[in-house]
Amino acid sequence: MPVKQSIKSQLFDRLNEALARGRHNLTAFEIKGFERDAKALLKVDTIQGYIAMGSVSSLKMDVDESIRWHELALKSAPTSFEAIFNYAASMAGLGKFSVARNLTNRLLEPLKSEPATLSQTGHNFLLSTGQINKALKYCSSHMTEPLINVLTSSQLSDEEIEPYFDALESIIIKSKVSVSLVDLIVDEDDECIYLTQYVSASPEQAGSLSMELAEALSCLELSSKAVRHFTVTLNAA
């Protein structure tokens, strides 16, 4: 006999599915439904309710509200993996990569002694915030051999990749688009890593945002290694 899922797991499964579909594919009605269920969860499980409200607020593209709810969850459960992970995921989705990266460090601290323990979701999350070498360390089983070869030969650090995400962050926040997926391809011949961020935009808007990103990058003093080996591309989700 199938076991009835709890309100919490049902809601988080649906939220994860909605995040994977992309915020722009959700109707106002669906988001309202998530909000109603998150409020119901808040009455029976405060911490999980805070986390759910933070995630729903990120679906609504409300940065301040999302931070407020996630901070409440963190205050109640400062070391909770779920509280930190979902906070970081919401921030990454809203393009606040620097906040997401700081949260990730808290997340990875307990895993220092046992690398390669994060899931595929954790792997994608690290990539989406530009922490490719961290993803390699903690999720080596999800990494392809060509990527490892390029990273090894280029000796490209996450710190050298960070400025690309800082430039991307300002564009994503200004244009009010959200990030839903990340894709990574490696050109072994040219030793290039192409990381694609999928944003909630039309292809035309994504094309314009790509040019904005290129212009923002042109003003930065990027390391020659990063210019040679790494780029972020934008695409419409």
Next chain:
Amino acid sequence: MSITYQDLYDFSCSIFDAQTLEVELRAACSSAYYAVWHCSDELDKLLIDSSGQASSDKGGVHIERINKFAGFPLNTNQDRVSPERARDIRAIGHMMKMIKGHRFKADYKLDADFSASDCKVSIEGSNKAIDKITQICSLLQQVEAS
């Protein structure tokens, strides 16, 4: 008979408009990249004259030219490439690299999903890069002529 970068760009738009198959989308994306690549030939030649940096004809010529643009020095001590123009050249390099990423996926990652969005973003990006390249070439040519 010869063709121009514009023919390649128009071709990619026409395949995209008529596309029904993924292979057509991939072909359109590839043509869009080559339109930008050939459009940048003139800029590359102009920059050989201005900065003394020539792209070689060895393997990896594409990435070499792109990196030359993306890492163009902001202060070349040459009047015709002001820091502002140097930033434009860098932006062209970054843009070409982004479009090359889409093209690499289209031509080499046959097992990856390649959607109409992937293709359309490439075409839009190519359009913007071509505009910027022709604009900067025209400025550099004007300075050279004066």
